[in-house]
Amino acid sequence: MTRPTAMALEYFLVSYRRTWRGTIFSAFVTPVLFLLAMGKTVGTYIDARGGLEVAYLDYIAPGVLASTGLQIGIFEGSFAVYSAFHWSRCYHAMRVSPLSPSNILGGHLSYAMLRVALSATGFVLVMTAFGSIHSATGVLALPVAVGVGASVTPLVFAYSAVISTEGLFAVLFRFVMVPMSLFAGVFFPVDAMPAPARVLAYLSPLWHGVELCRAATLATSTAWGVPVHAGYLLLWSVAGFLIARRVFVRKLTD
């Protein structure tokens, strides 16, 4: 990270000093509630019918971890970015300093990734407490969750930069985030879906993240091999960053 980018990141860290307590709380409480309700309770019914090789709790936990990476990334890239352009206008404050649009994007994205990493860490710790991590390779689920965040967050930054009203976030949440969270293999194998839906799942970065996370915590193999899944996440991250950088340069230069 270049020094100007680090200075942009510093701003977001200083702001975070005001809100970190709440985020730490939700980083632990949200996974506990989720794993109790979906994993333990719903899991009792599913496990009674058999069909999965592991307990339902242990099956969905890595999936929900990957999905947490997705959701925190989208969250940090949506209203926060829109506000930085239109409400707090902190990007405009940075823009008149020596910082360039790329520095500003890089600093804010780094912060978003730190937030993803923090929430993912909380989730992994809770999973450990629930006994859902079956192997030492489970540690690798953490970078994968960050990778899922990295694959979508730059594009969400670009989206937030171009929309003219915050009402359009509903479109992003309802038509991208929620369907992806539900149908990308977090709660049931994508094989259970008809072919067209399966293709959509394969295209979503989340499914690749779920495959990797599950392989890490259960010490199993992935559908298409680790390099393919990891490469797919990387492709989205790099392409997303390049698109976001173009958009930021255009939006912060008139």
Next chain:
Amino acid sequence: MSEGEPLIEARRLVKRFGDFVAVDGIDVAVRAGEVFGFLGPNGAGKSSAMRMIGCISPPSGGSLRILGLDPVADGPAIRARLGVCPQRDSLDDDLTVIENLTVYARYFGLPRKIVRQRAAELLEFVRLSERALDRVEPLSGGMKRRLTIARALVNEPDIVLLDEPTTGLDPQARHLVWERLFRLKQRGVTQVITTHYMDEAEQLCDRLVVMDHGRIVAEGAPRDLIERFSTREVVELRFGDSPLESVIAKLDGVGQRLERLPDRILVYAEDGDTAAAEVQRRRLVPTSVLVRRSSLEDVFLHLTGRTLVD
């Protein structure tokens, strides 16, 4: 950069947004230590010119040199030596007053120790030391503007750019801002100010350009402009609800020049009292008569046929 070279030099500078020409070939030279103003109504192109000088808006044509550097190639290097007080506040309401300064100073790569020391001095300068640890959100408009000015000074800039520094402030807050800017001028800090307030331009600027529709229509020191384009005094006549067309016909020959506004008639004269007496001699009965000195507002009215502030 050689000695005596202007800090800012624009030649035939143009800014276009699609078909719209915001700045239409202006020539400007700002020298070290002077306070230079862009005066004009909203939409005259002042802010566009300012944003080009601030190196966040590349020129569409002409040439621009700032501190001897090219704003397109050397943007970050130039911005490191500018202090910018933008028209719209970009303070962080959730941070404290001092955090707003320190975090901003870090964008310039200043070490923490220097940042802390400078932030304290600047808060003293803008009279906000007592609010240092308070959040920004509840501060008054005047305090926020002063904090923005302090923020613009945090890198000890060679040039301070102030875009409409007192727009939206109440009179008392404006005077405090003016007083601080005057102190800054005394310290020899070069300032570029845009404003649509003629009193602000008269008070602060050593030299200014009057802009209208993206062009410079006049340039000079405020007093010179008034002498060149207006008379020494002005008589403002109001006639209640009476139609002004019938009145203005009867005023023919009074003073050197007449100007009819929607609500009043302006009589330009070297001696306002003599002109006012002549009005009375012609048996006209204005509801109010005000004799005042000419201002930049009159210069603008004369040059463009319109008032500055609608």
